[in-house]
Amino acid sequence: MTPEDGRTVVAEAPASASRSKLKLIDCDVHHALRSSKDLLPYMASRWHAHLKEFGRRRPVPFTAASPYPKTAPALSRTDSWPPNGGPPGSDLAFMQEQLLDPYNIEYAMLHLLMSGMDERNQDLGNATCSAINDWQYEHWTQKDKRLKAAIVVPGEDPPAAVREIERWAGNPDFAQVSLVTHAIEPLGRRRYWPIYEAAAALGLPIGLHSSGNNGHAVTSAGWCSYYVEEQHNVALSQQNLAISLVCEGVFERFPALKAVIIEAGFVWVPSVAWRLDQHWGRMRGEVPHLSKKPSEYFRQNIWYTSQPSDEPEKPEYLRQSLDWLGWDRLLFATDYPHWDMDNPEQALKFRMSEAEQRRVFAENARAVYGLA
Amino acid sequence: MARHVVAAAGEILSGGRKLVTIRGREIGIFNLGGEYFALLNRCPHQGAALCKGTLIGLATSREPGHFELTRRGEMLKCPWHGWEYDIRTGQSWCDPNDTKVRAYPVTVEHGETLVKGPFVAETFQVAVEQDYIVVEV
Numbered sequence: 001m002t003p004e005d006g007r008t009v010v011a012e013a014p015a016s017a018s019r020s021k022l023k024l025i026d027c028d029v030h031h032a033l034r035s036s037k038d039l040l041p042y043m044a045s046r047w048h049a050h051l052k053e054f055g056r057r058r059p060v061p062f063t064a065a066s067p068y069p070k071t072a073p074a075l076s077r078t079d080s081w082p083p084n085g086g087p088p089g090s091d092l093a094f095m096q097e098q099l100l101d102p103y104n105i106e107y108a109m110l111h112l113l114m115s116g117m118d119e120r121n122q123d124l125g126n127a128t129c130s131a132i133n134d135w136q137y138e139h140w141t142q143k144d145k146r147l148k149a150a151i152v153v154p155g156e157d158p159p160a161a162v163r164e165i166e167r168w169a170g171n172p173d174f175a176q177v178s179l180v181t182h183a184i185e186p187l188g189r190r191r192y193w194p195i196y197e198a199a200a201a202l203g204l205p206i207g208l209h210s211s212g213n214n215g216h217a218v219t220s221a222g223w224c225s226y227y228v229e230e231q232h233n234v235a236l237s238q239q240n241l242a243i244s245l246v247c248e249g250v251f252e253r254f255p256a257l258k259a260v261i262i263e264a265g266f267v268w269v270p271s272v273a274w275r276l277d278q279h280w281g282r283m284r285g286e287v288p289h290l291s292k293k294p295s296e297y298f299r300q301n302i303w304y305t306s307q308p309s310d311e312p313e314k315p316e317y318l319r320q321s322l323d324w325l326g327w328d329r330l331l332f333a334t335d336y337p338h339w340d341m342d343n344p345e346q347a348l349k350f351r352m353s354e355a356e357q358r359r360v361f362a363e364n365a366r367a368v369y370g371l372a
Numbered sequence: 373m374a375r376h377v378v379a380a381a382g383e384i385l386s387g388g389r390k391l392v393t394i395r396g397r398e399i400g401i402f403n404l405g406g407e408y409f410a411l412l413n414r415c416p417h418q419g420a421a422l423c424k425g426t427l428i429g430l431a432t433s434r435e436p437g438h439f440e441l442t443r444r445g446e447m448l449k450c451p452w453h454g455w456e457y458d459i460r461t462g463q464s465w466c467d468p469n470d471t472k473v474r475a476y477p478v479t480v481e482h483g484e485t486l487v488k489g490p491f492v493a494e495t496f497q498v499a500v501e502q503d504y505i506v507v508e509v
Contacts, residue, residue: 071454072454077420077451077452078424078425078426078451079420079421079424079451079452339452339453339454340453341452342418343418343419343420343452345419346417346418346419347418
């Protein structure tokens with residue numbers, strides 16, 4: 001009972017024309033390693049031996065499974081496995097054919113779900129991050145100029161993270177700095193500030209895609225039983241992250257810092273900000289370093305990618321959230337090739353004017369990432 | 373509506389499917405134990421090629437702790453977001469009132485009947501002695 005039981009007797013119809021004639025900037029696309037061996041050419045021979053002998057050491061809670069929601073193998077659309085083999089997202093030609101060309105993507109922001117940041121052996125973590133960046137540069141951004149990588153950094157070792165940022169600074173193939181979001185401490189804590197200082201000085205946004213393992217449950221309510229719960233809870237964890245950045249005063253210390261919350265939707269922002277504003281009104285004396293209402297940081301320093309777009313019974317509710325948030329805040333993202341990806345022609349099912357579409361589908365991202 | 377011959381009987385094995393294009397529409401023809409069903413190859417949710425999805429059973433439960441897997445191979449699961457549709461009706465399991473894939477009537481007809489017409493069979497030489505799968509679009 002697989003698609004192979006049948007056969008296509010005629011060529012497939014080409015994908016329909018894009019939602020608008022505008023080119024899109026897709027703010028969440030997942031490339032993938034064909035195998036972990038892809039990184040070895042960029043790592044010192046010491047690590048080849050180390051990986052063979054000791055392997056990686058990650059605080060992963062389940063021994064044979066990822067805690068991340070996985071409705072489908074490799075978290076991916078079942079039609080996204082490249083015909084020439086390898087996992088979804090690992091074949092540039094197939095990504096071009098399935099995503100970049102048919103949807104008229106001008107730029108795609110790449111997010112690798114693997115990092116060295118949650119490797120317990122910090123030297124191995126640092127070497128892994130550097131190798132990932134070399135691999136991204138050689139195999140992706142240099143092969144298709146639409147692709148923009150994130151500088152993957154070992155955030156638990158901030159001096160090493162800053163060195164890695166400076167290694168790529170000024171290289172237009174890298175558009176942001178990527179940290180895992182399930183870090184050892186909430187990412188607003190001062191131990192991470194050298195990274196924000198370096199990013200802000202270079203005008204590089206911090207891209208925060210839900211990722212990494214820190215040994216804690218994704219939800220503060222404890223370990224949940226079902227992926228259907230986890231699928232929602234990863235978005236809640238992103239809310240906690242945004243609250244930490246705001247309340248610790250990261251944006252007071254680095255007002256130029258831009259943070260992009262990736263793959264958590266955006267409709268939650270108003271309610272979280274309303275509550276924080278209310279608390280701030282009553283407990284301001286505890287956090288005198290916050291010179292503004294929390295909601296102002298949410299609307300001035302943070303941007304949000306659209307996917308997975310909420311699907312309320314009345315799509316116009318999305319417009320109301322966006323009106324509060326500000327039309328400059330939302331960055332369209334597909335999340336290709338993952339199973340919960342959004343089709344640019346179908347997601348965000350409410351009417352937008354041409355000008356609104358231009359902002360959400362391209363111009364907001366162009367501004368935040370400083371793209372030509 | 374016109375009747376289109378899409379396959380010779382026996383060409384689509386039980387549990388199998390065939391994708392055809394009729395008047396610009398991609399349609400999936402499914403053989404479910406000798407019964408045939410036809411659905412538009414487009415998920416009403418976000419437009420994926422639905423008929424390339426996996427055929428699964430229906431998991432139901434009368435209370436937590438008990439479950440049943442019934443109707444094996446009768447539910448079509450979208451390759452993208454996993455929405456489930458009944459291949460007999462095109463109805464969405466989770467949103468049966470508002471979400472439905474276009475379903476088309478399918479019959480098996482003898483070649484002798486078909487040669488009398490009217491039908492469309494661009495790609496088929498219809499022989500009087502054989503059976504054919506006919507979709508009304």
